[in-house]
Every structure is written in structure tokens, then in C-alpha cells.
Amino acid sequence: MSLEDELQYRVEDGIAWITLNRPDAGNAFTQDIRNRMIDLCNEASVALDVRAVVIGAAGDRHFCTGADLRSRAQPAPPPEGVPERVAGDAARLIRIGIQRMIGAILDCEKPVLCALNGTAAGGGAQIVLACDLIVAAEHARIIQVFVRRGLIPDGGGTYLLPRQIGLQKAKELVFFGDDLTAPEAERLGLVNKVVPGKELDATVAEWARRLAAGPTTAIGFAKRLLNRSLDVDRTTLFEEEAMLVEMVAATEDSTEGVASFIERRPPEFKGW
Secondary structure, eight states, X not given: OOHHHHEEEEEXXXXXXXXXXXXXGTTOBOHHHHHHHHHHHXXXXXXXXXXXXXXXXXXXXXXXXXXXXXXXXXXXXXXXTOOSOOTTHHHHHHHHTHHHHHHHHHHOSSOEEEEEOSEEETHHHHHHHHSSEEEEETTOEEEOGGGGGTOOOOTTXXXXXXXXXOHHHHHHHHHHOOEEEHHHHHHHTSSSEEEOGGGHHHHHHHHHHHHHTSOXXXXXXXXXXXXXXXXXXXXXXXXXXHHHHHHHHTSHXXXXXXXXXXXXXXXXXXXX
């Protein structure tokens, strides 16, 4: 299949739909898919016709099982005398690879909704954690599978998990690598909503339409402040909040929001 088939993309009614389409490979991502995902998230930030993003996957078994190790590109032959492993090479690949993809989702200026249709493991689990909202099918699983392979999480798992479910529970999931069921993930606050599998698409579409009809700039800046709140002190966040509130108050959507309140009618936001 072509890259366009393996990572499908379309924009409809203000919603950008990004769909992993490799069900026979557990929807694992290749290097090309990863790079395309980064580009699409970055493009969504500046595209005025995109007001919400949905990341989903084909089938009902796997959301994403992480990187497809079989698809790794073969490096060019090294010069004579160079050892098989050079310090820093693997770390560089992680920085410019999965960490960059997770960062692109986190930093996307539009709200990103995850349609969790099945098992998310390894790097696929980190994609889920990076999304702003998560609707999960009741049979879905999230697995920090790394310990089963004698590894530690990459893709920001040790950064995101403690901030979302607390340090102790994060340690449990990372140390044991157990399956986290969708209902348990919802109880922990990691997943926003769990629905029967047959209702997933309709529920995700409903949430996406609500996001796409909202004041896009306001939601984007609120996302930025919420993400920042976990990393900075109160004084810093309060200062940034004051500046962003002033910026958002100057948008056309803010003017429309006030006018609709005064006129007692539903607002009609444009996204800017």
C-alpha cells in the first residue's frame, strides 16, 4: 500500500480525520507514517479549515501497536573501523522520531481527539496519552508493554503517565506492563468516555463536531495553558494566562460570544 493508504487523511466539516490503516500489522507505524503524522499535526495548527483533529485506526482489534520494527530503514554502510554502535545514535533516533511525533500531537493548536478502537501498546499507547480527549471502545486496552521486552518506555510515557494518573499508578503500569482496560482507564481519568464498540464512531463524530463548532483559538490557547500548568509555577502560569486571555478577547469569536449572550441566541463561531 502507498503511504496515503497506510495513513489516511481527509478534512470534512472542519474536522481533520487521521486514520492508521495497517490492520494486518496491528496498525504499527513505519518511519514514513510517523513523519507524515508529524506533518499533518503541524499543518492542522495553521489550517483555517481545520478546527478539530481525530486520530483513529482501521479495524476493531488494534489502535496502534507501536513502531513496526520490520520496516526500519537500513543505514548507509559506516566508514571502515567504525564500531557497530556509536554512543548517542539511538538517543538521536528517539528524539527525532517518536518523541517528535508525540510532541507534534501535544503541541497541535487544534484539539486532538483519539478514537481508541482497540489495543494501544508501546508507542501506540503514547499516541493515546498525547491526545487531548479519548473516547474508547469498551474492549480497548492500553499497555505499557516495554517491560515485557526488558525496555523502558519511550515516546514520553514516563512524562505523560504520572501527570495523568498519578505517580504510584504510573509505576505500577510501567513496572508490570499489565493491560489497562478501557473501563479501568476511564475510572483513573485517563480515558474520557467508554462506549460499546459499535457506538465508537458515532460518539467520536459527535464530540468532533462539537469541537469543530467551538471557538478554535480559545480552545487552542486553553489547551496550551492546561498543558503548561503541569510544568511551571503559579506565578508563571498566571502571567501567561493574563496575556492569553487578553489575546483571545480580541478575536472575532470572542466578540461573537459576547454578542450572542446579549442577544440570547446560540453563538456562531468561525474559528478565529
